[in-house]
Amino acid sequence: xxxxxxxxxxxxxxxxxxxxxxxxxxxxxxxxxxxxxxxxxxxxxxxxxxxxxxxxxxxxxxxxxxxxxxxxxxxxxxxxxxxxxxxxxxxxxxxxxxxxxxxxxxxxxxxxxxxxxxxxxxxxxxxxxxxxxxxxxxxxxxxxxxxxxxxxxxxxxxxxxxxxxxxxxxxxxxxxxxxxxxxxxxxxxxxxxxxxxxxxxxxxxxxxxxxxxxxxxxxxxxxxxxxxxxxxxxxxxxxxxxxxxxxxxxxxxxxxxxxxxxxxxxxxxxxxxxxxxxxxxxxxxxxxxxxxxxxxxxxxxxxxxxxxxx
Amino acid sequence: xxxxxxxxxxxxxxxxxxxxxxxxxxxxxxxxxxxxxxxxxxxxxxxxxxxxxxxxxxxxxxxxxxxxxxxxxxxxxxxxxxxxxxxxxxxxxxxxxxxxxxxxxxxxxxxxxxxxxxxxxxxxxxxxxxxxxxxxxxxxxxxxxxxxxxxxxxxxxxxxxxxxxxxxxxxxxxxxxxxxxxxxxxxxxxxxxxxxxxxxxxxxxxxxxxxxxxxxxxxxxxxxxxxxxxxxxxxxxxxxxxxxxxxxxxxxxxxxxxxxxxxxxxxxxxxxxxxxxxxxxxxxxxxxxxxxxxxxxxxxxx
Numbered sequence: 001x002x003x004x005x006x007x008x009x010x011x012x013x014x015x016x017x018x019x020x021x022x023x024x025x026x027x028x029x030x031x032x033x034x035x036x037x038x039x040x041x042x043x044x045x046x047x048x049x050x051x052x053x054x055x056x057x058x059x060x061x062x063x064x065x066x067x068x069x070x071x072x073x074x075x076x077x078x079x080x081x082x083x084x085x086x087x088x089x090x091x092x093x094x095x096x097x098x099x100x101x102x103x104x105x106x107x108x109x110x111x112x113x114x115x116x117x118x119x120x121x122x123x124x125x126x127x128x129x130x131x132x133x134x135x136x137x138x139x140x141x142x143x144x145x146x147x148x149x150x151x152x153x154x155x156x157x158x159x160x161x162x163x164x165x166x167x168x169x170x171x172x173x174x175x176x177x178x179x180x181x182x183x184x185x186x187x188x189x190x191x192x193x194x195x196x197x198x199x200x201x202x203x204x205x206x207x208x209x210x211x212x213x214x215x216x217x218x219x220x221x222x223x224x225x226x227x228x229x230x231x232x233x234x235x236x237x238x239x240x241x242x243x244x245x246x247x248x249x250x251x252x253x254x255x256x257x258x259x260x261x262x263x264x265x266x267x268x269x270x271x272x273x274x275x276x277x278x279x280x281x282x283x284x285x286x287x288x289x290x291x292x293x294x295x296x297x298x299x300x301x302x303x304x305x306x307x308x309x310x
Numbered sequence: 311x312x313x314x315x316x317x318x319x320x321x322x323x324x325x326x327x328x329x330x331x332x333x334x335x336x337x338x339x340x341x342x343x344x345x346x347x348x349x350x351x352x353x354x355x356x357x358x359x360x361x362x363x364x365x366x367x368x369x370x371x372x373x374x375x376x377x378x379x380x381x382x383x384x385x386x387x388x389x390x391x392x393x394x395x396x397x398x399x400x401x402x403x404x405x406x407x408x409x410x411x412x413x414x415x416x417x418x419x420x421x422x423x424x425x426x427x428x429x430x431x432x433x434x435x436x437x438x439x440x441x442x443x444x445x446x447x448x449x450x451x452x453x454x455x456x457x458x459x460x461x462x463x464x465x466x467x468x469x470x471x472x473x474x475x476x477x478x479x480x481x482x483x484x485x486x487x488x489x490x491x492x493x494x495x496x497x498x499x500x501x502x503x504x505x506x507x508x509x510x511x512x513x514x515x516x517x518x519x520x521x522x523x524x525x526x527x528x529x530x531x532x533x534x535x536x537x538x539x540x541x542x543x544x545x546x547x548x549x550x551x552x553x554x555x556x557x558x559x560x561x562x563x564x565x566x567x568x569x570x571x572x573x574x575x576x577x578x579x580x581x582x583x584x585x586x587x588x589x590x591x592x593x594x595x596x597x598x599x600x601x602x603x604x605x606x607x608x609x610x611x612x
Contacts, residue, residue: 023514024435031426031445031489034482039448042459049458056462103352106345113346119598120353123360126601127590130543131561132583135568136363139576146362179356183605190606239452242545242561249569265454270550275458282454289452 049279056273067280078281080256081264084170088260089237092177097229100181104188105218118189122182133176134246138163141172163247166257173258176243184229191225192218223304231296238289241266261285367580390585393578397563397570399555401582404563408542411473411559415541416534418480419488423533424526426483427492428518432504449486461550475551480537488533491604495529496522532604535597539590560586
C-alpha cells in the first residue's frame with residue numbers, strides 16, 4: 001500500500017487521511033446500510049428467534065432451549081432431513097468433482113475442439129438450477145418418462161417411476177447435481193493450465209508413467225483448486241433447494257425421501273409459520289456449514305500446499 | 311509391424327528409433343480418436359435431456375412419451391401458442407416481471423457493488439480492515455440465517471407482494487461475491503493512473519467515475535451477466551415474497567404450471583420451459599468467454 005507521492009508533513013498527512021476517510025465512508029454508505037439492516041441485524045434477530053416460539057401474528061415468546069431440545073431429541077423429520085442432506089452431499093460432491101477432474105484432464109493438453117466441449121459440458125451448470133430443468137427432470141424420471149422406457153428395455157415392468165419410489169427419488173437429484181459438473185470442470189481446466197508443462201516433460205524423461213505423473217505432479221499442484229472446489233460445491237450442496245422443491249412439489253416426498261434440510265426449513269417457516277423453530281434450524285445449518293468448512297481448512301494443512309514451500 | 315525405414319543403412323539405431331517414433335505416433339492418433347469418441351458420446355449424453363425437452367415441446371402430447379426420436383414427426387408450434395396463455399395470466403406478464411426485476415438487480419448490483427469495491431480497493435479510512443473482513447465473512451453465511459428476519463422486516467414495512475424485497479437489497483451491495491470480484495479487478499488497475507489524476511486535483515468521485523469505471527468494463531460485464539442470470543433463475547425469493555399471480559416471475563409461473571395442470575399438458579409445459587431457458591442460453595452464446603473466465607478467475611485469484 002505504499003504511496004509513491006512526495007512525503008508531506010505529518011500533520012498534513014493526517015488531515016488528508018481524515019478527508020479521505022470521510023469519502024471512504026461516503027462510498028461505503030450503501031454497503032453499510034445493507035450490512036446492518038439486511039445481514040448483521042437479521043442474523044442476530046434470527047439468533048434470538050431461535051430461542052423463541054414465534055408465529056408472526058403474536059409477539060415471540062422466549063422458550064429457552066426448547067427448540068433445540070425438540071430438534072435433537074424428538075423431531076424425526078429433522079433427523080430425516082439431516083440424513084437426506086448428508087447423503088446428498090456425500091454422494092453428489094465427490095462424484096461431481098471426480099467427473100469434473102477427469103474431463104478437465106481429458107480436455108487439457110491441446111485437445112482439438114476444447115472450446116466446444118467445454119461449452120457443452122458447462123451449459124448444464126448454467127441452467128441446472130432453474131425451475132425449467134427441475135420440471136424436465138421430473139418428467140424424465142417419472143412414469144412414462146425416459147428412464148421408465150429405458151428400464152423397460154432392461155426388463156423392468158412398465159410404469160416405473162423412480163421419482164415416486166422412496167428408494168430412488170434422491171438418486172435422481174444426485175444425478176441432476178452431478179450432471180452440473182461443468183462449473184468445477186472449468187475451474188480445474190484453468191488450474192491445469194497453470195501447471196508448468198516442463199514438469200511433466202522432465203518427469204517423462206525420467207521415465208514416470210502417466211499415473212505417477214498424475215499423482216506426483218498434477219494432484220499436488222492442483223490441490224489449492226481442488227480445495228476451493230470442494231468448499232464451494234459442498235456449501236452449495238448443503239444449500240440445495242429449488243430442485244428438491246420442484247421435483248417433489250414442495251413436499252420433500254415420497255415419504256420425506258427428498259426432504260432436504262433447506263426444504264424442511266422452508267416448510268417450518270413459511271408453510272407452518274413456526275418462525276422460531278425455523279430460525280433454530282437456520283442457525284444449526286450455519287453451524288454445520290461452518291464446522292465443515294473449518295474441518296476442510298484444518299485438513300488442508302496436510303494436503304494443500306501453496307507455492308513450493310511447505 | 312510395418313517397417314518404416316527399411317533401407318536406412320548405417321546407423322544401427324536409426325531403424326529402431328524411426329519404428330518406435332512411428333509406433334508412438336500411431337498410438338497417439340489412436341488415443342486421440344478414442345478420446346474424441348468418448349468426449350463426443352458424453353457430450354451427446356449431457357445434451358440429450360435438453361434436446362429431448364426442446365424436441366418434445368414441438369410434439370403433440372400423445373407423441374412425447376411414445377416417440378424416442380429427437381426429430382418430431384409432426385412439427386407444431388401449438389404447444390407454444392396454447393402454453394403461453396394456459397394460466398390465468400399470460401406469460402407476457404411473467405416474462406415482463408422477470409426481466410424487470412432482473413434489470414433492476416443488474417443496475418443495483420453494478421452501482422452499489424462498484425462503489426463498495428472502490429472504497430475497499432482504493433480509499434483509506436479508519437476500520438477498513440474490519441469492514442473488509444466482515445464483507446468477506448458474509449460470503450460464507452448461508453442466506454437462510456437472514457431469511458426469516460428479513461421476511462419479517464419486509465412484512466412489517468408492508469413490502470411483501472411487491473418486488474422491493476427482491477430488488478432493494480441489490481442496491482445495498484448485499485451480493486458480496488460481486489464486491490469481491492470488483493475489488494480484485496480494481497486492485498489490478500495501475501495505481502499510477504489515479505495518483506496522477508489526484509495530482510491534477512481529481513477527487514475520489516471523479517477518479518471512480520472517470521477512471522475506474524471506464525477501465526472496468528470486463529468485470530462490470532461479468533457482474534452484470536451473472537446478476538441477470540442469478541436473479542432471473544432465482545426461485546426462493548419470489549416464492550416467499552410474491553403471492554399474486556400477476557406479480558409472478560417465470561420460474562414461479564412454471565412451478566404453478568406443473569402443480570396446477572394435470573398429466574395432460576406436458577407439451578405446453580415443455581414449450582414454456584424451453585422459452586424460459588432461452589434468455590440464459592443466449593447470454594451464454596454471446597458472452598461465453600466472459601462467463602467462463604468469470605467462473606475460472608473467481609477461483610484462481612484467492
